[in-house]
Amino acid sequence: MFELYFPIAVLAVVAVVLALVLMVLSGILGPKRPDKVKLMPYESGMDPYGQARDRYSVSFYLVAVEFIVFDLEVVFLYPWAVRFLDLDAGAFWAMMVFITVLLLGLVYTLKKGTLDWDSSTAAHNRA
Amino acid sequence: MDLLHDLSYFWPAAITSIGGLAAMMAAAFKTDMRWVNAVAVFTALSATVVAASDLVAGHSGLLFSGMVAHGGTAAFGTFVVSLGTLFTLVLSRSYLEKIGHHYAEVYALILFATTGMIVLASATDLVALFVGLETMSVCLYVLAGLVRERKTGIEAALKYFLLGAFSTGFLLYGIALLYGATMSTSLDVIAATTDKGGLYWAGVGLLLVGFLFKVSAVPFHMWTPDVYQGAPTTITGYMATAAKTSAFVAFILVLGRGLQGSVEQWAPVLEIVALLTMIVGNLIALVQHDVKRMLAYSSIAHAGYALVGLTAGTLSGYDGVLFYLFAYTLMNIGAFAVLAYYETADGQERSTLEQFAGLGWQQPALGVALSIFLFSLAGMPPFAGFAGKYQVFAAAIEQGYITLALVGVLTSAAAAFYYIRVMVYLYFKSPEQPVSLPAVDRLYGWTILLLAGLTILFGVMPSLIVNLF
Amino acid sequence: MLTTYLFILLATFAVASAVATILSRHAVTSALFLVLNMVSLAGVYLLLKAQYLAVIQILVYAGAIMVLFLFVIMLLNTDKEESVLKQISLKMVVSFLLGTAVLAQLLFAVAGWTDTLPMISAAMTEVGTVEAIGDQLFTRYVLPFELTGILLTAAVIGALLIAQHHNKKGTS
Numbered sequence: 001m002f003e004l005y006f007p008i009a010v011l012a013v014v015a016v017v018l019a020l021v022l023m024v025l026s027g028i029l030g031p032k033r034p035d036k037v038k039l040m041p042y043e044s045g046m047d048p049y050g051q052a053r054d055r056y057s058v059s060f061y062l063v064a065v066e067f068i069v070f071d072l073e074v075v076f077l078y079p080w081a082v083r084f085l086d087l088d089a090g091a092f093w094a095m096m097v098f099i100t101v102l103l104l105g106l107v108y109t110l111k112k113g114t115l116d117w118d119s120s121t122a123a124h125n126r127a
Numbered sequence: 128m129d130l131l132h133d134l135s136y137f138w139p140a141a142i143t144s145i146g147g148l149a150a151m152m153a154a155a156f157k158t159d160m161r162w163v164n165a166v167a168v169f170t171a172l173s174a175t176v177v178a179a180s181d182l183v184a185g186h187s188g189l190l191f192s193g194m195v196a197h198g199g200t201a202a203f204g205t206f207v208v209s210l211g212t213l214f215t216l217v218l219s220r221s222y223l224e225k226i227g228h229h230y231a232e233v234y235a236l237i238l239f240a241t242t243g244m245i246v247l248a249s250a251t252d253l254v255a256l257f258v259g260l261e262t263m264s265v266c267l268y269v270l271a272g273l274v275r276e277r278k279t280g281i282e283a284a285l286k287y288f289l290l291g292a293f294s295t296g297f298l299l300y301g302i303a304l305l306y307g308a309t310m311s312t313s314l315d316v317i318a319a320t321t322d323k324g325g326l327y328w329a330g331v332g333l334l335l336v337g338f339l340f341k342v343s344a345v346p347f348h349m350w351t352p353d354v355y356q357g358a359p360t361t362i363t364g365y366m367a368t369a370a371k372t373s374a375f376v377a378f379i380l381v382l383g384r385g386l387q388g389s390v391e392q393w394a395p396v397l398e399i400v401a402l403l404t405m406i407v408g409n410l411i412a413l414v415q416h417d418v419k420r421m422l423a424y425s426s427i428a429h430a431g432y433a434l435v436g437l438t439a440g441t442l443s444g445y446d447g448v449l450f451y452l453f454a455y456t457l458m459n460i461g462a463f464a465v466l467a468y469y470e471t472a473d474g475q476e477r478s479t480l481e482q483f484a485g486l487g488w489q490q491p492a493l494g495v496a497l498s499i500f501l502f503s504l505a506g507m508p509p510f511a512g513f514a515g516k517y518q519v520f521a522a523a524i525e526q527g528y529i530t531l532a533l534v535g536v537l538t539s540a541a542a543a544f545y546y547i548r549v550m551v552y553l554y555f556k557s558p559e560q561p562v563s564l565p566a567v568d569r570l571y572g573w574t575i576l577l578l579a580g581l582t583i584l585f586g587v588m589p590s591l592i593v594n595l596f
Numbered sequence: 597m598l599t600t601y602l603f604i605l606l607a608t609f610a611v612a613s614a615v616a617t618i619l620s621r622h623a624v625t626s627a628l629f630l631v632l633n634m635v636s637l638a639g640v641y642l643l644l645k646a647q648y649l650a651v652i653q654i655l656v657y658a659g660a661i662m663v664l665f666l667f668v669i670m671l672l673n674t675d676k677e678e679s680v681l682k683q684i685s686l687k688m689v690v691s692f693l694l695g696t697a698v699l700a701q702l703l704f705a706v707a708g709w710t711d712t713l714p715m716i717s718a719a720m721t722e723v724g725t726v727e728a729i730g731d732q733l734f735t736r737y738v739l740p741f742e743l744t745g746i747l748l749t750a751a752v753i754g755a756l757l758i759a760q761h762h763n764k765k766g767t768s
Contacts, residue, residue, distance in 0.1 A: 064660075064664050066755075107152070236754065
C-alpha cells in the first residue's frame with residue numbers, strides 16, 4: 001500500500017528539506033546589519049503602537065463559523081459528486097434537500113448582515 | 128419511491144424541520160412576530176396530531192434502512208416530545224415578550240431541537256441517535272443562554288455546553304467501542320451479539336455514562352440546577368420535559384432493544400444510580416429557597432423515579448417510564464408556566480419562596496393550577512404524577528427491587544414537604560407589601576388550565592393513554 | 597510489519613500530543629499540540645486506508661476548526677502573551693518529538709516481545725474510499741445526513757443569536 005503514498009511522501013520530504021535549506025542558507029550567506037528601524041514591525045509604514053494581540057470584533061468569528069459550516073457542506077458534496085452516476089434519484093433529491101436547507105441558512109445570514117462589513121448597511125439590516 | 132414511503136411514516140420530524148426553516152426565514156425577512164408564533168404553534172400542533180394518529184394507528188416497523196423505528200415506543204416518544212413543544216411554543220410568546228427576547232430565531236431553534244428530539248426518540252441505530260442528540264443539544268445550548276444580560280444566563284449556556292460536550296464525548300466513545308465489538312451501530316445487530324468481550328462492556332459502560340449525564344442522574348447531575356435556573360423559564364420547562372423525554376425514550380430503545388440480553392449486568396448499575404438520584408435530588412431540593420432551582424432539583428429526583436422503571440428492565444417497566452414521562456411533561460410545563468407568569472407579571476422578578484407569599488389569592492385560577500401541578504409532582508392521588516409513580520414502582524416490585532420501591536416511596540414523602548411548602552407560601556403567608564398581579568394573557572391562562580385538567584384526567588384515567596403502547 | 601510499526605508510532609504521537617494539549621498551561625501551545633494530535637490521527641486513518649477521512653481530518657479539523665480555536669484564543673485577550681515565543685524553544689520541540697518517538701519504539705519492542713501487536717485486517721481495505729463513503733452515506737445513512745443539514749443550519753442561527761447585538765424591543 002505504501003507505493004501509492006510514495007509521491008506524497010517525496011513531496012512532504014522535499015517541502016521540509018527545501019524550507020530548512022533555504023532558512024539555513026539565508027542565515028549563513030545573508031549579510032546581517034540590524035538597526036532599530038529595520039527591526040521595527042512593519043505596519044504600513046507607520047510607527048507601530050500598542051499590542052499586536054488586540055481584541056477585535058466578533059464578526060470575524062462569525063465569518064469563521066460560517067466558513068466551517070459551508071466547508072462541511074463540501075465534505076458531504078464531494079462523495080456525492082464522485083458517485084453521482086451510480087446513485088439513484090433518491091440520493092439526488094437527498095442532496096438537493098440538504099443544499100436547500102443550507103442555502104436557506106445562507107439567505108438568513110445574508111439578510112442578518114453578518115457578511116456586511118460596511119457598518120451603515122449592517123446597522124440598517126440589524127435594526 | 129422508497130424514501131418517500133419512509134418519509135410518510137416520519138412526518139412529525141419533517142414537519143418540525145420545515146417549520147423551523149420557515150421561522151428562520153421569518154427572522155431573516157423580519158416578519159410580524161405574531162405570525163411567526165402562529166406558524167410555529169401550528170407546526171407543533173400538526174406534528175402532535177400526526178404523531179397521535181401514528182400512535183393510534185398502531186403500525187410499527189423500521190424506516191430509512193433501519194435508522195429509526197416508527198410505532199410503539201418511538202411513536203409515543205414522538206407524541207410526548209411534540210406535545211411538550213406545542214405547549215412550550217404557546218406559552219413562550221407572552222413570557223419572551225415580557226423579558227424582551229421575543230425573536231423568531233427562538234422558534235426556529237426550538238423547532239430544530241424538536242426535530243433532533245424526534246429522531247433521538249425513535250433511533251434504532253447509534254448513528255441516527257447521535258446526530259439527533261447533537262441537533263437537540265446545539266439548539267438547547269443557545270436557548271439556555273438566551274438572556275445574555277444576566278450572568279446566570281451566560282453561566283447556564285457555558286456550563287451546559289461544556290458539560291454537554293463532555294458527556295457527548297463519553298457517549299460517542301461508547302458508540303465507537305460498541306461498533307468495534309459488534310461491527311455494527313444498529314441496535315438489532317448489537318442485540319444479536321453473543322461474543323461479549325471487554326470492548327463490548329467498556330462500550331456499554333460509556334454509553335450508560337453518556338445517557339445518565341443527559342438525563343441528569345446523580346452523580347452526573349451537577350449541571351442541571353445552574354442551567355435550569357439560568358435559562359428563560361419556559362425554555363427550562365422545555366428542557367426539563369421534551370429534552371428529558373427524548374433522552375429517556377432513546378435510553379429505553381437502547382436498553383430494551385439493543386442491550387436487553389445484558390439486563391443482569393446493567394440493571395444493578397442503574398439500581399444504584401436510581402437510589403442515589405432519588406435520595407440526592409430530593410434532599411437537596413428540601414433546602415432550596417429559589418422555586419425555580421427547587422424544581423430543577425425536583426427534576427433530578429424525577430429522573431431517579433423514571434430510572435426505577437428502567438432498572439426493572441421489563442416491558443411493564445418501560446411502559447411505566449413512558450407514562451411517567453408523559454405525566455411529567457404535563458405537570459412540569461404547567462408548573463414552569465405559572466412560575467414564568469409570577470416572574471414577569473408586574474415587572475418585579477419573583478423567584479424565591481418569600482416573594483411568592485400570598486400570590487395564590489391574586490389570580491385564584493393560576494394558584495389552583497400551580498397547586499395541582501405541585502400535588503401531582505409530589506405524587507399524590509388522584510393526579511397524573513401518582514399514576515406514573517405507581518406504574519414504575521409496581522414494575523420494580525414485580526422484578527424484586529423492593530428496596531428501590533421503598534426508597535422511592537419514602538423520598539416521595541419527603542418531597543411532598545418542599546412541594547407543599549410552596550403552597551403554604553402561596554396561601555398562608557401574607558406578603559410584606561400588598562401586591563396585585565395583572566390578569567394573565569387569555570391564551571396563556573387557558574393553556575395552563577388545560578394542562579391542569581389533563582393532569583387530573585390522566586391521574587383518574589391513566590388507561591386512556593396506557594392502552595396505546 | 598511496517599504498518600504495525602507506523603501505527604504504534606502515530607498512536608503514541610496522538611496520545612502524547614493529546615496529553616500535552618491538556619497539560620500545557622498556555623492556550624496557544626495547547627492549540628499547536630492539538631494540531632499535532634489531529635495530524636497523527638489523519639496518519640492513523642491513512643493506515644486504515646480511509647484516505648478521504650484522512651484528507652478531511654487535515655482540511656476541516658487541522659485547518660478550519662483550528663482556525664476557530666485560535667480565533668477564540670485571540671478573543672480571550674490574555675495579557676501574558678508576549679512570553680509565548682520565548683517559552684517555546686527549539687530544544688523543547690525537538691525533545692518532545694524525539695521522546696515520543698523513542699517511547700513508540702519501546703512500545704513496539706515490548707508489544708512484539710509479548711506478542712500483543714495489533715493486527716490491521718485486510719477487510720477494511722475498501723471501506724474508506726470516497727466511493728464507499730458516498731455509496732453508504734446517500735443510501736443507508738440518508739436520514740442522519742439530512743439531519744446534519746438541520747444541525748449545521750441550527751449552528752448558524754445559534755452563532756448569530758449569541759454574537760449579534762439585539763435591540764431590546766422584542767422584534768429583531
